[in-house]
Every structure is written in C-alpha cells, then in structure tokens.
Amino acid sequence: MIKNGMGAAVRRKEDYRFITGNGQYVDDINRPNQVYAYIVRSPVAHARLASVDTAAARAVPGVVAVLTGADMATDGIGGLPCGWGIHNKDGSPMAEPGHPPLAAEVVRYVGDQVAVVIAESKAIARDASELVEVDYDELPAVAGLVAASADGAALVWDEAPGNICYDWEIGDQAATEAAFASAKQIASIDVVNNRLIANAMEPRSAIGEYDSGKDEHTLYTTSQNPHVIRLLMGAFVMGIPEHKLRVIAPDVGGGFGSKIFHYAEEAIVTWAAKKIKRPIKWTAERSESFISDAHGRDHVTHAEMAMDENGIFVGLRVSTRANLGAYLSTFGPSVPTYLYATLLAGTYKTPAIYAEVKGMFTNTVPVDAYRGAGRPEASYLLERLVDRAAKVAGLDPIEIRRRNFIQPDEFPYQTPVALEYDTGDYGAAVDKALELGDYDSFDKRKAESAGRGKLRGIGISTYIEACGLAPSNIAGALGARAGLYEAGTVRVNPTGSVTVLTGSHSHGQGHETTFAQLVTEALGVDFDLVEIVHGDTGKVPFGMGTYGSRSAAVGGVALVNALEKIRTKAKKIAAHLLEASEEDIEFKEGQLTVAGTDKAVAFSDVAMAAYVPHNYPLETLEPGLEETAFYDPKNFTFPAGCHICEVEIDPDTGVVDVVSFTAADDFGRVINPMIVEGQVHGGVAQGIGQALYEQCIYDESGQLMSGSLMDYCLPKADNIPDFSVTTSVTPCTHNVLGVKGCGEAGAIGAPPAVINAVLNALAKYEVDDIQMPATPERVWRAIQSAAK
Amino acid sequence: MEIKGEYQIDAPRQAVWEALNDPEMLKKCIPGCESLEKVGDAKFAAKVTAAVGPVRAKFNTSLSLEDLNPPVSYxxxxxSxxxxxxxxxxxxxxxxEQDGGTLLRYDADFKVGGKLAQVGSRLVMGATKKTADQFFSAFSKELDPGAARVDAAVESTAEPSFPWTYVLSGASFVVLLIWWFLLR
Known part of the structure; x- marks a missing residue:
C-alpha cells in the first residue's frame, strides 16, 4: 500500500490550523471600509406589517442605512427560490408561495426578517435596530402540525388551504391494501420525529462586497455549496450573471445541512453592499441562529406493518405529516418525500409499500435537511415498527430482522418505493455488531446493573440510507431543479506538486486529507505536496457542494476520474521521454516505468516536461498537465449497518445513561478509517442527542421556547459513551472508488437503537412507547403510569 | 404563564392604595423606572429599563386600569x-386588611414574546420575584421607614406543556403591571 494512500488512517492535515486558531472563517474576514448589518426580526409569529418606521434608527450617529422589504421590492429583488418541486397525488404542483428576503407585507414566523440596520460598528447597528418602530397587526398563528391540521385552523398562506403545501404519495396502494387484507398479524405505531436545531459551532455569517469599477459582487458566506448559492442568488434573487458574482465559503465550522440553503441574509448583504457602496458584514448571534437557521425533522406518523404467520413482512403503509415551516427552504419539500419515503423499505423485502405525506405550513422557522435529511425519520419509524412487529409476532428483534433482510444474492434489489439497492450484506453487519458489542452476554450485564438498582436495556437498529446525491436524471424526474453531479480539477504544477480544485466543500469532513490521499494513491505524489482548494467560485470551475454524504461518492469520484486523465496523459509524456510505447508504460508509486525494464522517469519529471516542453510530443499532445472531470453518479449509494445501544435507567429519576454503543457500518470502501470513525462518532452523538436530549419547542402562539443553549439541550461529552465502531464492507458497485458515504449514518442508525434500548430496559413495566427525546421526565412518567 | 404572589405591607390599606396610585411613589420604587405618566383616563405610559439574565432592555409600557374598586381591588x-x-x-x-397592615395579592396572566421568550424562559420566574421583591421592599420602606419588613412569596404555575420558563421581560412586565395599575 502506498504511504498515505487509500485506506490509510492519516491524521487530518487541516486540524493543525484549526486547533491553533488559524482557521479563516467568514467572521475572521474583514474588508476595507466594511460596515456591519443587524437584522430586525419579527417577535411575533404571524402579523401584517402595519408600518415600519426607520427614521429614529437612521438618525443614530454611525448608522449608514436602514433598509426594509419595501426598499427591496422597489429594487425588484426576487424571492428566495425553492430547489425542489413536489407534486400532489392528483398531479398538480405543490403550493409554492413567495419568500422575500425582507418581509414587505406579512411576517410569518418569529425571526422573519423585517429590516436591516447598517452601521459603522456592530454595536451601533444593534443599538439602532432597537429604534426601528414596527407596528405589527397580529394575525392568528399555527405553531405546530396539530394546530395547522385542525379544522378551521388559521392559514399561514391563503394559497395553501388547510395549510397543505402538498399531499403526496408513493408506492402501490392497491397492492398494499391487498397485503393487509391477507395479513395474519399487524403491528402499528404512532411516532413523532422531534424537531431539531442543528447548532453548528460557527453561526452563519455573510459579507457582501461590490466592486463598482468592475461591476462585480463578492459574497463571503458560511455555505456548504458556494456554487449553488451563486446559482440560486444570482439567477433567481439578484439577477447577477455568474461571471459577475463570486461566492466564497472559506473555513466553515460545521453545517450538518443547515448551511446548504440559500438564506435571506446572503441576498440582503449582497444587495445592500451595492446600494451603499461599502462591504457589509453580518454574523448571527447564537440566539439568532436558533430562529433563523433552518430546523430539521418534525414529523408525525402513523404506520402499520402487515405480516404473515411467520413474521414475514407482507405490507407496509405509512401516513406522515411533515412540518415545512412558514416558507419553503431550498430543499425543504424534498426531505419528507424523496429523501424519506423512498427509504421505507429499509433493509427488508417488504413487497408492498404505500406511503402518503402531507407537507404542512406552520408559523415556524422553515424546516429543511439536517444530518440525514429524511432518512433518520424513515429509519426511526421503521426500526421502531420492526421492534414492535417482533413483539406482535413473538420473535426476537434480531430474528425478525434476519427473516426479512434482503439477502446478499438478491442484489441489485428493486424496492417498492423507487430505489434500486446495488449491494449490501445486512446479516454480516449484524454478526459483526453482535460480536463487537458482546451481545450474548447482555443478560450478565443486565443482572449486574440490576444489582445496582438500575434497569439495563439493549436495542438494535439495522438501518439503510441513500446518499451520494444523486443521479441528475433521476433527481430531475423526481422534481429536483438542479443537476447533482460534481466537478473536480487536478492541476499538476511544474515541479510535481498538485493543486486539486473540488466542487465538494469541507466544513469538518476532512477533504484536505482524504482527497489528498486519493491524489497520492493515483499519482504517488507526496501527501504533503497536495493542496485541496475548495469553497471559492472564483477558483473552482464548478461544483454542487457537500450534503447527503456525497463528497467521496460523487466529488471523490470526479476527482479520481480527473486523476485518471492525468495518469493517461502522464503515460503519453513518459512514453515520449523513455522512447517507449505508451502501452508499455507502468505508472506506480510516482514512477513511470517501461514494463520489464529499469527505464523509468519520476512523475515530477513528467510534470516538468509538460510545462517545459523542450523534449515533448508537441505535434500530438498539448503542453501542461491539468485535467477536469464532471461525474454524475449512476445511482444513489446505500450505506447500511447495524447499531446496538445499551442503556442504564435509574428508575427513581428516569435518567437514561447510554452505557455502550456499537456500530458496524457498511460504507463501502474506506479512504481514511480514522476520519470515517470520527464521522460515525459525531453522527451517533447527534443521534443520541435526538433520542434523549434535543427538542425544539414552540408555544401555541409561535414563540420559540427552546431558543437558547440553556433550554435546547445538546448532548455533552459526559452523555456519550466510548463507541465501539467497525465496518462491514460491500463495495459500491457503480462507482470506481467503491465508496458509499459515512457522514450521516450515525444520526440515522442511532435514534431507533437508543429508543429500542430504553423500551427494552422498561420491558418489565410493559411500557410500549416513549417519544423522543426520552427525557428523565418522560421515562419517569412512563414508569409511574405503568406501575399504577 | 401565570404568576401569583402576595406581600404583607406594614401600612393601612388606604395608604397603600394611595401610594399605589401615586406616580411619583411608583416611579421611585419601580426598579429601572425612567418615566411614568398618565396619558388618559386610567391609562398610563412608562419607560422602564429591565435586566434579566442576559437580556437588558428598555421597555415602553402602556397600561390601563379596569374594574377599579378603591381601595380594595382593580x-x-x-x-410592554x-x-x-x-x-x-x-x-x-x-x-x-390583615394583621394591622395590608396584604397585597396579585394574580397575573401574561405572555412574553421575541427574545424574551426565546432566551429568558428559565429566568423569568426568578427575575420576576426579584423585581417584585425590590419593588415591595422599596415601597414598604417609603410607606413605613421604621418597619421595612417585607414578606414575599411568589409562586408560579407554568402550563404543564411548558415546564420551561419565560423571559426576564415577563418579570419586568408583571412588575410594571402591578405598579402601573396602581398609578393614576
């Protein structure tokens, strides 16, 4: 194996700058003559703007401008676009109301943007914002799915009767009904998938800058996909062509999906910077992030599994209501539909599946993708339902899973809900997890816990997810309004160092390391001589960014394809230099050798020859050594795995302690096992967070109650056990790397494993349901009500 | 959210009523009160700076008094x-009238919104109590500089669905409510 190549646990290159405080985040950037923006946000969930009086704020010394939605409308600024259209059961398009960056007439959630105050300092802007007099004529609000669905509920949008954005379906309803009619046993469940707030460590930030000499805009922003922002904001909001708009997303401190989307503040600073002819910086305060970053999850679902007499699944029907918030965020509509219901087959051969999803508007922050985006909701529902089915069928939870798994010889496997799984071995992952988690001796540990007065429980999930978004033609047929390929450029410099320009974006994933490993593997170039450039539309030709665990499976493959082009050209150059036939050149570990001889040339010499073409086949080959590849995947990738969680519950207090967590994941081939393990750790920690701690709560009037880190409980180090993590590999069959993606799996597999473990621990009380988060109060109440 | 409380004040009921209706008295006793004026029949406007935990803000408050039944209730x-x-x-x-003094009881039902609701929920009860205590302490001293005894008890009943708290602003609002309605 080549040093620091594919499969090596190389330490992350980027960490030195991060841990020494030398990362360069948007808020670290300051432009000459810069001013600061503070956004005036609605304190009410739904109101007509009777008046917005900015005179007092404008009079404050140091205030440069105060701009409102009316100013934006006057300038013809467009609304924030939605990138995915969903159709109703009857074929009609979803309700798609407009989304002005600054509200001009009506505000629809607490946090909706009303005005922007721009001043010489952030403090002045903030102080002056308190003088913006807004007269809100309050309207009735609906702050959750239940309220929004009620008869006679107030409407978020007049054009969406019943607050329904869409009423969508997938699967064969008739076949599913027939399966239920013939079923011997049926298990049913009602679950709430709790609403979450991503809480990336770095709050969102944006700097707008305008060069009047060149008529060029630059936007620095905390984004996972700067080219997508350039496209969305340039084409749909601002009317700026690509060549006049540069979007830079430098170091970004965590995204988890919440930084995919095109946000109002990006458009506001870009627009205002041209108006006032000075660069403008906006950085969210933490409490502002809570009410302006897109939230995640928020489903209410009823589902039923039909089985034959042996516990074999014969049909699944699912009815879900999903909260989309007050406006459609960039990918909001796709999350509870194509990223959720298409995964309802899970790892099982259920032959008939029918799911219907109502996307609902509410007077809350827009909801969109959050780590896993639809697949955690599917996995949680299904893995909870399968445990319940095991109970109904009188089977062990592992046995019922094994009976229903798609078997290794049944791939490719077409599910009843649109996807075709390419490969997998779900039983193998279970075997590995059971062994690593020492499943067989659980009873001993349970007895030991009982000796200390604690209730120990064990829970399993055998999740699957779809990532590597996505085959553009399939995504397009399903309503995506963008292509989902990726681009990569490999620039070999004259001395043999390599600069990679990738459309993927690293905001914690470690691309500077893993992508460098791919270069080292392909070209034999020293790992330290490879630089990965990302996050700048002015440098990287094109890209679609990082989300849906797509960087390796799409961006990495684009890079490998570009590297293959470099290898091909390098062989041609080497053949010329070595006076041999191109077919005889072997390219291995940085040396190009004439097969069967000791005639060789180093790759760095080939690079020099390409840029100093004195001895070079100029008649047939261009000088230079730079290649670009665009890669559009043939299919999604399907990471899957088995997660086992053990909890200990204090029956007196209801406190749940996760005491062990085992993951055996199939991510396909692994580029860097250390980074993959880190991704699993982070994902599982967030999954434990959803299962036990995190919950976004609105009161009935639409005020966010869990609006700070005092009230929104993120998991902390002492809530998380040491993880036991391993991989169980079946390489992806349709990309050259064989990779599947690992970024979200932890957040997908963990929540059902944790809750199944909690219910297992409470088995003696016959508690058969508990909703996330399983807080001490809920667990204690469940024990108390069962004890009665 | 609902907040209830009661205070024993060592002064006759009529004196308490009158003091509660004396803008100057209220202004003196309300923590952070910058101005308090009558803007109409049984309507008042006040500016109060209140700080609760991390939130500090100047509140413009408008109040009206209803169901006046001197010196018993309103x-x-x-x-705000x-x-x-x-x-x-x-x-x-x-x-x-109680124990030779006056027992003041209040029962408030209010809602907070914006950053107050978002950030202050856990602090509102404590802040309310503290602000109310400060007021009554000052108020008692003004009425009876010798005694200056205040027994304060604040109990809260948050709705079960929100065991969380509300904001600081809630606190200042309640205090404002109490004092302002006493004004004339």
Whole structure:
C-alpha cells in the first residue's frame, strides 16, 4: 500500500490550523471600509406589517442605512427560490408561495426578517435596530402540525388551504391494501420525529462586497455549496450573471445541512453592499441562529406493518405529516418525500409499500435537511415498527430482522418505493455488531446493573440510507431543479506538486486529507505536496457542494476520474521521454516505468516536461498537465449497518445513561478509517442527542421556547459513551472508488437503537412507547403510569 | 404563564392604595423606572429599563386600569414592548386588611414574546420575584421607614406543556403591571 494512500488512517492535515486558531472563517474576514448589518426580526409569529418606521434608527450617529422589504421590492429583488418541486397525488404542483428576503407585507414566523440596520460598528447597528418602530397587526398563528391540521385552523398562506403545501404519495396502494387484507398479524405505531436545531459551532455569517469599477459582487458566506448559492442568488434573487458574482465559503465550522440553503441574509448583504457602496458584514448571534437557521425533522406518523404467520413482512403503509415551516427552504419539500419515503423499505423485502405525506405550513422557522435529511425519520419509524412487529409476532428483534433482510444474492434489489439497492450484506453487519458489542452476554450485564438498582436495556437498529446525491436524471424526474453531479480539477504544477480544485466543500469532513490521499494513491505524489482548494467560485470551475454524504461518492469520484486523465496523459509524456510505447508504460508509486525494464522517469519529471516542453510530443499532445472531470453518479449509494445501544435507567429519576454503543457500518470502501470513525462518532452523538436530549419547542402562539443553549439541550461529552465502531464492507458497485458515504449514518442508525434500548430496559413495566427525546421526565412518567 | 404572589405591607390599606396610585411613589420604587405618566383616563405610559439574565432592555409600557374598586381591588391590563421582545397580559390586584397592615395579592396572566421568550424562559420566574421583591421592599420602606419588613412569596404555575420558563421581560412586565395599575 502506498504511504498515505487509500485506506490509510492519516491524521487530518487541516486540524493543525484549526486547533491553533488559524482557521479563516467568514467572521475572521474583514474588508476595507466594511460596515456591519443587524437584522430586525419579527417577535411575533404571524402579523401584517402595519408600518415600519426607520427614521429614529437612521438618525443614530454611525448608522449608514436602514433598509426594509419595501426598499427591496422597489429594487425588484426576487424571492428566495425553492430547489425542489413536489407534486400532489392528483398531479398538480405543490403550493409554492413567495419568500422575500425582507418581509414587505406579512411576517410569518418569529425571526422573519423585517429590516436591516447598517452601521459603522456592530454595536451601533444593534443599538439602532432597537429604534426601528414596527407596528405589527397580529394575525392568528399555527405553531405546530396539530394546530395547522385542525379544522378551521388559521392559514399561514391563503394559497395553501388547510395549510397543505402538498399531499403526496408513493408506492402501490392497491397492492398494499391487498397485503393487509391477507395479513395474519399487524403491528402499528404512532411516532413523532422531534424537531431539531442543528447548532453548528460557527453561526452563519455573510459579507457582501461590490466592486463598482468592475461591476462585480463578492459574497463571503458560511455555505456548504458556494456554487449553488451563486446559482440560486444570482439567477433567481439578484439577477447577477455568474461571471459577475463570486461566492466564497472559506473555513466553515460545521453545517450538518443547515448551511446548504440559500438564506435571506446572503441576498440582503449582497444587495445592500451595492446600494451603499461599502462591504457589509453580518454574523448571527447564537440566539439568532436558533430562529433563523433552518430546523430539521418534525414529523408525525402513523404506520402499520402487515405480516404473515411467520413474521414475514407482507405490507407496509405509512401516513406522515411533515412540518415545512412558514416558507419553503431550498430543499425543504424534498426531505419528507424523496429523501424519506423512498427509504421505507429499509433493509427488508417488504413487497408492498404505500406511503402518503402531507407537507404542512406552520408559523415556524422553515424546516429543511439536517444530518440525514429524511432518512433518520424513515429509519426511526421503521426500526421502531420492526421492534414492535417482533413483539406482535413473538420473535426476537434480531430474528425478525434476519427473516426479512434482503439477502446478499438478491442484489441489485428493486424496492417498492423507487430505489434500486446495488449491494449490501445486512446479516454480516449484524454478526459483526453482535460480536463487537458482546451481545450474548447482555443478560450478565443486565443482572449486574440490576444489582445496582438500575434497569439495563439493549436495542438494535439495522438501518439503510441513500446518499451520494444523486443521479441528475433521476433527481430531475423526481422534481429536483438542479443537476447533482460534481466537478473536480487536478492541476499538476511544474515541479510535481498538485493543486486539486473540488466542487465538494469541507466544513469538518476532512477533504484536505482524504482527497489528498486519493491524489497520492493515483499519482504517488507526496501527501504533503497536495493542496485541496475548495469553497471559492472564483477558483473552482464548478461544483454542487457537500450534503447527503456525497463528497467521496460523487466529488471523490470526479476527482479520481480527473486523476485518471492525468495518469493517461502522464503515460503519453513518459512514453515520449523513455522512447517507449505508451502501452508499455507502468505508472506506480510516482514512477513511470517501461514494463520489464529499469527505464523509468519520476512523475515530477513528467510534470516538468509538460510545462517545459523542450523534449515533448508537441505535434500530438498539448503542453501542461491539468485535467477536469464532471461525474454524475449512476445511482444513489446505500450505506447500511447495524447499531446496538445499551442503556442504564435509574428508575427513581428516569435518567437514561447510554452505557455502550456499537456500530458496524457498511460504507463501502474506506479512504481514511480514522476520519470515517470520527464521522460515525459525531453522527451517533447527534443521534443520541435526538433520542434523549434535543427538542425544539414552540408555544401555541409561535414563540420559540427552546431558543437558547440553556433550554435546547445538546448532548455533552459526559452523555456519550466510548463507541465501539467497525465496518462491514460491500463495495459500491457503480462507482470506481467503491465508496458509499459515512457522514450521516450515525444520526440515522442511532435514534431507533437508543429508543429500542430504553423500551427494552422498561420491558418489565410493559411500557410500549416513549417519544423522543426520552427525557428523565418522560421515562419517569412512563414508569409511574405503568406501575399504577 | 401565570404568576401569583402576595406581600404583607406594614401600612393601612388606604395608604397603600394611595401610594399605589401615586406616580411619583411608583416611579421611585419601580426598579429601572425612567418615566411614568398618565396619558388618559386610567391609562398610563412608562419607560422602564429591565435586566434579566442576559437580556437588558428598555421597555415602553402602556397600561390601563379596569374594574377599579378603591381601595380594595382593580385589574391592570397592559403591554410592554422593547427590541428584546414584548410582554402582554393582565393582573388582578387585591388589597386586604390583615394583621394591622395590608396584604397585597396579585394574580397575573401574561405572555412574553421575541427574545424574551426565546432566551429568558428559565429566568423569568426568578427575575420576576426579584423585581417584585425590590419593588415591595422599596415601597414598604417609603410607606413605613421604621418597619421595612417585607414578606414575599411568589409562586408560579407554568402550563404543564411548558415546564420551561419565560423571559426576564415577563418579570419586568408583571412588575410594571402591578405598579402601573396602581398609578393614576
């Protein structure tokens, strides 16, 4: 194996700058003559703007401008676009109301943007914002799915009767009904998938800058996909062509999906910077992030599994209501539909599946993708339902899973809900997890816990997810309004160092390391001589960014394809230099050798020859050594795995302690096992967070109650056990790397494993349901009500 | 959210009523009160700077007094607004002669919004109690500099669905409600 190549646990290159405080985040950037923006946000969930009086704020010394939605409308600024259209059961398009960056007439959630105050300092802007007099004529609000669905509920949008954005379906309803009619046993469940707030460590930030000499805009922003922002904001909001708009997303401190989307503040600073002819910086305060970053999850679902007499699944029907918030965020509509219901087959051969999803508007922050985006909701529902089915069928939870798994010889496997799984071995992952988690001796540990007065429980999930978004033609047929390929450029410099320009974006994933490993593997170039450039539309030709665990499976493959082009050209150059036939050149570990001889040339010499073409086949080959590849995947990738969680519950207090967590994941081939393990750790920690701690709560009037880190409980180090993590590999069959993606799996597999473990621990009380988060109060109440 | 409380004040009921209706007295005793004026029949406007935990803001408060029954009871309805959020609600206040002094009881039902609701929920009860204590302490001293004894008890009943708290602003709002309605 080549040093620091594919499969090596190389330490992350980027960490030195991060841990020494030398990362360069948007808020670290300051432009000459810069001013600061503070956004005036609605304190009410739904109101007509009777008046917005900015005179007092404008009079404050140091205030440069105060701009409102009316100013934006006057300038013809467009609304924030939605990138995915969903159709109703009857074929009609979803309700798609407009989304002005600054509200001009009506505000629809607490946090909706009303005005922007721009001043010489952030403090002045903030102080002056308190003088913006807004007269809100309050309207009735609906702050959750239940309220929004009620008869006679107030409407978020007049054009969406019943607050329904869409009423969508997938699967064969008739076949599913027939399966239920013939079923011997049926298990049913009602679950709430709790609403979450991503809480990336770095709050969102944006700097707008305008060069009047060149008529060029630059936007620095905390984004996972700067080219997508350039496209969305340039084409749909601002009317700026690509060549006049540069979007830079430098170091970004965590995204988890919440930084995919095109946000109002990006458009506001870009627009205002041209108006006032000075660069403008906006950085969210933490409490502002809570009410302006897109939230995640928020489903209410009823589902039923039909089985034959042996516990074999014969049909699944699912009815879900999903909260989309007050406006459609960039990918909001796709999350509870194509990223959720298409995964309802899970790892099982259920032959008939029918799911219907109502996307609902509410007077809350827009909801969109959050780590896993639809697949955690599917996995949680299904893995909870399968445990319940095991109970109904009188089977062990592992046995019922094994009976229903798609078997290794049944791939490719077409599910009843649109996807075709390419490969997998779900039983193998279970075997590995059971062994690593020492499943067989659980009873001993349970007895030991009982000796200390604690209730120990064990829970399993055998999740699957779809990532590597996505085959553009399939995504397009399903309503995506963008292509989902990726681009990569490999620039070999004259001395043999390599600069990679990738459309993927690293905001914690470690691309500077893993992508460098791919270069080292392909070209034999020293790992330290490879630089990965990302996050700048002015440098990287094109890209679609990082989300849906797509960087390796799409961006990495684009890079490998570009590297293959470099290898091909390098062989041609080497053949010329070595006076041999191109077919005889072997390219291995940085040396190009004439097969069967000791005639060789180093790759760095080939690079020099390409840029100093004195001895070079100029008649047939261009000088230079730079290649670009665009890669559009043939299919999604399907990471899957088995997660086992053990909890200990204090029956007196209801406190749940996760005491062990085992993951055996199939991510396909692994580029860097250390980074993959880190991704699993982070994902599982967030999954434990959803299962036990995190919950976004609105009161009935639409005020966010869990609006700070005092009230929104993120998991902390002492809530998380040491993880036991391993991989169980079946390489992806349709990309050259064989990779599947690992970024979200932890957040997908963990929540059902944790809750199944909690219910297992409470088995003696016959508690058969508990909703996330399983807080001490809920667990204690469940024990108390069962004890009665 | 609902907040109830009662205070024993060592002064006759009539004196308490009158003091509660004396803008100068109230202004002196309300923590952070910058101005307090009568803007109509049984309507008042006040500016109060309140700090609760991390939120500090200047609240513009408008109040009206209803169901006046001197010197026994009245109802205060009001709204308090600041950049940090808003509070609105109503409170009933009753004065009862007890132990040679006056027992003041209030029962407030109010709502907070904006940053106050978002950030302050856990702090509102404590802050309310503290602000109310400060007021009554000052008020008692003004009425009876010798005694200066205040027994304060604040109990809260948050709705079960929100075991969380509300904001600081809520606190200042309640205090404002109580005092303002006492004004004339």
């Amino acid at each position: 109802r205060l309805v009001g709204e 607004k600041a950049a940090a959020g808003f509070g609105r609600g109503s409170a009933t206040v009753e004065l009862e």
